Amino acid sequence: RNLEPDLEALSKLCRSGARALFVIHYLGWPQPMKELTALCQKYGMLLIEDCALALFSEVNGRPLGSFADYSVYCLYKTLPVPNGGLLVQNGQVLAELSTLELTPCGFLAAAGPGMQLMLERLRSRWNGLGKTLMVLKRSVGRAGNALGVERIPVGDIGFDLHSVNMAMSSWCHRVVQSCDVARIRERRRANFLRLLRTLAGHATLLRTELEEGVCPLFFPILVPNKRAAAEALWQRGIGAVEFWNEGDPAATGDAFRDAQFLRDHVLELPIHQDVTAEQVDYMAEQVLSLKLHI
Numbered sequence: 001r002n003l004e005p006d007l008e009a010l011s012k013l014c015r016s017g018a019r020a021l022f023v024i025h026y027l028g029w030p031q032p033m034k035e036l037t038a039l040c041q042k043y044g045m046l047l048i049e050d051c052a053l054a055l056f057s058e059v060n061g062r063p064l065g066s067f068a069d070y071s072v073y074c075l076y077k078t079l080p081v082p083n084g085g086l087l088v089q090n091g092q093v094l095a096e097l098s099t100l101e102l103t104p105c106g107f108l109a110a111a112g113p114g115m116q117l118m119l120e121r122l123r124s125r126w127n128g129l130g131k132t133l134m135v136l137k138r139s140v141g142r143a144g145n146a147l148g149v150e151r152i153p154v155g156d157i158g159f160d161l162h163s164v165n166m167a168m169s170s171w172c173h174r175v176v177q178s179c180d181v182a183r184i185r186e187r188r189r190a191n192f193l194r195l196l197r198t199l200a201g202h203a204t205l206l207r208t209e210l211e212e213g214v215c216p217l218f219f220p221i222l223v224p225n226k227r228a229a230a231e232a233l234w235q236r237g238i239g240a241v242e243f244w245n246e247g248d249p250a251a252t253g254d255a256f257r258d259a260q261f262l263r264d265h266v267l268e269l270p271i272h273q274d275v276t277a278e279q280v281d282y283m284a285e286q287v288l289s290l291k292l293h294i
Contacts (some may be wrong), residue, residue, distance in 0.1 A: 001258045003027070007035055014039055020046040025054035025064050027268075028216045029207065033059065033067045046070070047264030052077060052085075056185050058213035067091060075168070077217060078184070078272075081175050083256060085167030102167035184273045185215045191271035192216045192282050199285040200262075204293045206266060218243075223292045228269050236286045241268040 003026040014021070021040050023031050040047040051057075051065040052074035058064065065071035069091040075084040082107060089097065103208040192210055196219075199205065204222040218241060223229040226242050243266035251259055269283055 001261060003029065004031060004263070005036075007032070007039075011039060014043045014045065018043070018045055020048055022050060023047045023068070024050040025057065027207075027218055027220055028054045028057045029211070029216050029222075030054070030057060030059040030064055032215070033064075035165050037067055048072070053217045054215070055079075056215040058215075061213065075172060075176065078215075079172075079175055079179060080274075081172040082169060083166075084172035084176070090222050100165065100182045105167055106167040187273040187275075188216050188271055189214070191275050191277075192219055192274055194277060194280045195219045195269065195271065195284055198281070199287060202293070215292055216271060220266050220268055221287070222293060222294050223267045224265070224294050226265060226267050229290070229292050232290055233267075233269075234288060235282075237284050238286060239270050241270070243268050267292070 023033075023036055025031055037047060039045075047068040047070075049065045049068035049071040051071055054064045055073055055078040057077070065073065066086060067090075067252060068223075069089075071088040071090065071291065073086040073088070075081050075086070189210060196205070196208070196210070199221070200208065205222075206220040206222055207216075210216065226283065230240045230242050244263045247259065247263055269287070271280070
């Protein structure tokens with residue numbers, strides 16, 4: 001239940017003829033890469049790192065994603081961009097990937113989601129404009145529909161083969177090139193530690209330490225009823241996220257009780273780089289007032 005693998009059980013699975021090991025760095029925390037790398041070398045498996053939730057995290061000064069043969073990153077989970085992801089080849093470079101022709105992302109397809117991101121940022125900074133900005137946000141969405149703008153779904157577990165070769169937008173390129181990585185890490189870590197100091201001993205925490213190099217995606221807490229807790233916080237202006245609502249249908253039953261427990265009870269509190277210290281304090285007050293602990 002600490003979001004890390006059972007190495008003994010994993011070793012048994014690797015002996016059964018697995019060809020690849022897919023490692024997910026949950027919420028920015030690193031998996032035991034020394035042991036996992038050794039396991040792949042022992043059984044001749046490909047190692048793939050999923051850094052969708054750990055874009056700027058490191059372990060011992062080494063970026064997550066640099067241990068594997070291949071690594072994947074999601075940009076919109078950490079940065080204010082409408083789309084975009086990365087596939088990194090650390091070892092053998094596949095010609096099929098190097099010569100892949102990507103379909104450009106049209107301006108209108110990125111402009112709508114981009115405008116919604118800007119409005120959401122304004123709403124979070126000036127609460128008094130909340131209703132007006134939400135009306136504008138919905139208007140942007142309706143305008144996109146009226147113009148017949150094609151939208152590529154993000155933020156869900158769907159996989160549309162027709163859109164798999166869609167390139168990131170030029171907007172995303174500019175944001176990635178201009179972002180201040182050091183500041184992003186600093187703000188996220190400071191927000192996490194500020195929440196930790198206030199909630200420790202009063203909320204049920206999934207992580208009680210923030211190791212050097214970790215760039216946390218969210219502040220995870222355990223709550224009795226994840227959906228009810230998220231709705232209560234949203235009503236108070238806090239964009240809490242229900243962790244891992246959708247899972248693999250094959251990963252159910254007694255063999256996956258720990259995974260099911262986390263899916264049922266982990267709630268994520270926002271600590272991104274645009275969250276201020278005052279907003280962190282307000283968030284902590286609301287969590288304490290709602291008595292969100294198990």
